[in-house]
Amino acid sequence: MEQKLIKEWLGKNKGNAVKLLRKLIQERSIQGRESSAQAVVVEACRELGLEIDIWEPDIKEISAHENFVSTRDNFEDSPNVVAIWRGTGGGHSIILNGHIDVVPEGDMLQWDCDPYEGKVQDGKVYGRGSTDMKGGNVSLLLAINALKSIGVKLKGDVIFQSVIEEESGGAGTLAAILRGYSADAVLIPEPTNMKIFPKQQGSMWFRLKVKGKSAHGGTRYEGVSALEKSVVVMDKIKELETLRNNRVNDPLYKGIPIPLPINLGKIEGGNWPSSVPDLVVLEGRIGVGPEETLEDVKQELAASLRSLKEVDTWFETHPVELEWFGAQWVPGTVEVTHPFVKVIDHAYKEVVGKSAIVEASPWGTDGGLFTQLCNIPTVVFGPGTTEVAHYPNEYISIDQMMNAAEVIALVLMDWCGISEEA
Amino acid sequence: MEQKLIKEWLGKNKGNAVKLLRKLIQERSIQGRESSAQAVVVEACRELGLEIDIWEPDIKEISAHENFVSTRDNFEDSPNVVAIWRGTGGGHSIILNGHIDVVPEGDMLQWDCDPYEGKVQDGKVYGRGSTDMKGGNVSLLLAINALKSIGVKLKGDVIFQSVIEEESGGAGTLAAILRGYSADAVLIPEPTNMKIFPKQQGSMWFRLKVKGKSAHGGTRYEGVSALEKSVVVMDKIKELETLRNNRVNDPLYKGIPIPLPINLGKIEGGNWPSSVPDLVVLEGRIGVGPEETLEDVKQELAASLRSLKEVDTWFETHPVELEWFGAQWVPGTVEVTHPFVKVIDHAYKEVVGKSAIVEASPWGTDGGLFTQLCNIPTVVFGPGTTEVAHYPNEYISIDQMMNAAEVIALVLMDWCGISEEA
Incomplete structure (x- = not known):
């Protein structure tokens, strides 16, 4: 029932989704220059009516932590954003974590388009960060938007995090952890090409x-x-x-x-x-x-x-x-048999019609921090392919981004539980 | 007769020679910063009573030449110096050519001393440019000084050249050639370790x-x-x-x-x-x-x-x-049987007591420009060893520098001819 409504809503909002992704790509959020892209995120969260927390991590506070690594000596103009969709109570909570920073564009001569234009062609959006991982971030926001739009209320809290510094060692996620954010599970939509990565390198x-x-x-x-x-x-x-x-x-x-x-x-x-x-x-x-x-x-x-x-x-x-x-x-791992992995696998099957591929990730994510520091089961699952991450002509398939949103919406309902409150 | 006087004079003036060399080393004459070292050269030439020509090469004029190469776009503050000891007439003329520029000091941590102090220890002077080739330049000035001091007059002109840019492609020597300086032979005292190099790579x-x-x-x-x-x-x-x-x-x-x-x-x-x-x-x-x-x-x-x-x-x-x-x-070559090579070989034998080693040079010098553009027989012969050129802890043996001066003085007398004028 809800899945049908979600699918319909997503079908109607594909254009808006592409528009949001392009706006995010157009803000060149390389290390130290993330604030204007975060402003786009904040605006989207405000429209969704979420509780918003914006802060620049305090280097003095977090640099003392043994897992702190960064080439920076302050985080001025590099805010983290956390936006909470408060549940009615009684369900599992979840953190939806995505990074806003992108790696530099590299050799411009190898790009066929402006890396910060957000060119749309043949069902794909091109640009630095499209796949790694602004596309995944859009899937997260779409999932929340879809559920809210069709009138679903969840029991557990959904904590959306748009963090800095993932490409340079995870100081953004570390700062969010140290600020006290926690949950019963974490989903990170890095570009796994819709595979489930319970283990992260x-x-x-x-x-x-x-x-x-x-x-x-x-x-x-x-x-x-x-x-x-x-x-x-x-x-x-x-x-x-x-x-x-x-x-x-x-x-x-x-x-x-x-x-x-x-x-x-x-x-x-x-x-x-x-x-x-x-x-x-x-x-x-x-x-x-x-x-x-x-x-x-x-x-x-x-x-x-x-x-x-x-x-x-x-x-x-x-x-x-x-x-x-x-x-x-830091590496991270959760057992393949963990209920949260099953929830994602089930949702994937509902949307795509077959079981997801389960693999170990070939790269590090911020997931290791959640598993190792907080012992939270963390799974990486998202749209986009690693083949184009960090490459010239990086792109993401729009349909895959929409499918990921649908899977994530189902995961939220299943994991957090649907509230029967009016 | 003259040789004995020359030897005596050099013996007495070793201290002054070291002093001059140290002054030259203390001016860090890397590309584009040669003027203060050239000022030391000019002062030495003035004391010798030579006719002095100082000029900054005109990049517009020389850059049109097919053999012009340089990373620079002007030669401001990088003067060439030419100083002439005019002969009485009737003898062969000679160009004595040495470059004043040095390569950068490289990794300072590999130096045991300040590369621009001119440390004297165990009969050696240390520093960037000591062997390549400020030591050789001092030998040239000493040879002229010795001959003048003991009252020798030469028939042929001696044209001393202190040029810029050798380490970057020879624009200094090219500028001297284009200014019209020519002679019957050229001697370049690059560090051959007293070997005779009639061929230059x-x-x-x-x-x-x-x-x-x-x-x-x-x-x-x-x-x-x-x-x-x-x-x-x-x-x-x-x-x-x-x-x-x-x-x-x-x-x-x-x-x-x-x-x-x-x-x-x-x-x-x-x-x-x-x-x-x-x-x-x-x-x-x-x-x-x-x-x-x-x-x-x-x-x-x-x-x-x-x-x-x-x-x-x-x-x-x-x-x-x-x-x-x-x-x-450009490479350069003169036949081993050329009279000028014989003159140097003979002088070497007089000073050292055995025949000089004749080899081809393992590196390029400005000599190629003289042989290829002007067809002037050019030989590279000088004190110092290639093993330390461009190295940390570059040095030159003071005795070798003095010996080279003696050989060159004999070469001048033999090649240019001694004038009997009062």
Whole structure:
């Protein structure tokens, strides 16, 4: 009964949904510039009649927390937004969490359109953040809107969170947790392509300093190229990645080419074409398995780098320096048999007509913070595909975004319970 | 007779020589900041009673020349200095050419002393530019000073040149040539460790843009790492270097591990630890054999990069972009049997007691411009060792600098001829 009304309402409001998503994309909410996109979110929440809480996290307060990581020293102009749809009581509460920050657009030449225009074409909306994860955020707001519009009241509280800093380590969600927000379950609509991710990979950023010995390029054999040594380091990192992934036997990772990737994302070295470079700095990201601890992985990478001296004696006297910096996402896991997973699976089946694929996520989300710090069962499920996240020409399928909204609306009714109050 | 007086005079003036060298080192004459070091040179030339010409090269005038290369768009505050010791007539003239610019000091942490203090220890003077090539410049000024001090007059003109921009492609020497300075021979006291280099390697700078495809680091297998592709490019460059050096059979290159090196001096790529880098930029220097043309070498590198597609089909659709930029040194060569080479060899034997080693230079100098543009026989011979040029803790042996001065004084007498005028 309600599902039919929800579907109808969503069908009629597709245009409004696209309009909201485009407005969100048009605000370039890279790290430190999230406030104008949050203003769009606040306006949408106000129209829904939700209780709104807007605050800039206090760096002094949250930086003391062991899970605090951020490259920032204040959160001025970077507010978090939480909007509550208060239930009538007696049901399960739920947090619907999405991040508002996006990664930079990268090489503009590889974009076929303006990354911040929100171009609509062939049933897709294009732009930075469309899939990661403004589309998912729109699904959340649509689900609430649909239920309210058809007159459903829920027993449990629905706590919608639009957070900053997810792409840089989760300080936004950490701030929301420290502000006291909690619930019986968390749903995060990151782009899983409508798969259910009960396990989420954690990850950490690291920096490697590879040393060489400078010399004139014309007698380069008298120096030691930090760039050539970096290739040896890269081989070692690849070897460690293989070793770590060979250990993964969780069926949820079946079909994922590299469950726990180590990505080298940035390199910089040398300062003169005619000189042998004496320093190369590499920055990367290492995936942390759902059952691993950050500390274990830190130690494993350090040990791997120490073993470089067995490959090349240069590293005996010039060990690679390892530094952990910037972002960090703790892994998260909830049992596949948990009732909340079942609720999502059931709702998916109602909407799509078949069972959802259940997998482990190939990347970190803020979900780890909820499971590890608050012990709240957290599932990642949302529209959009990881293949286009962080890419040029990022897009989201409008139909998938609408389907996700429908699934989430059913999840809310099932999990929070429908109130019979007038 | 004169040699004995020269030796005596140099013995007495070692302290003054070190003082002059330290003053030159203390002026940090990196590209664009040469004027204060040139002021020290001018003062020394004035004391010697030479005819002095100081001018800032006119970029409009010289930039039209096909051999002009520079990263600069004007030469304000970067004067060239030429100082002439006019001969009495009838002898060979000579240009004594040295550059005043130095490469940057690089990683300060690798220096055991201030690179611009001019520390004196154990018979050596330390500092950026000590060996490359302020020490050689001091040898030139000492040779002139010694001859004048003991009352020698020469028949041929001695044209001392203290030029800018050698480290960035020779615009200073080019400007001196275009101003009309010419002679019957050129001696450049770059740090050959007292070897005679009748052949000089040329070199050019190049920039490579290696492309990838961006992706989220957690699903890095969906992207193509420009950094991993750069390793393939580096292998290809190494292969080309081997190929080019296997062709070198000039006996003057005997004993040099890599006669024509290709050096990759700078790398930069990617912009986010959690993203697969889609662009890596490499900058390097390729050596050009004394008998090669710049154009031949340009084409050979381009062809080598084109052949990458046979190694990896990625390069078929994403060819590496090659750009020639910045510095460029034309190679130079003079026959080993040329009388000027014999004169230097003879003088060396007089001073050191044995024959000099004759080799081809492993790096480019401004000498190529003199041989190729003006057809002037040019030999590189000077104090200091290439092993420390462009390095941290660069130094020069004071005794070697004094010996070089003695050899050069004898060369001047032999080549230019001693005047019998009163």
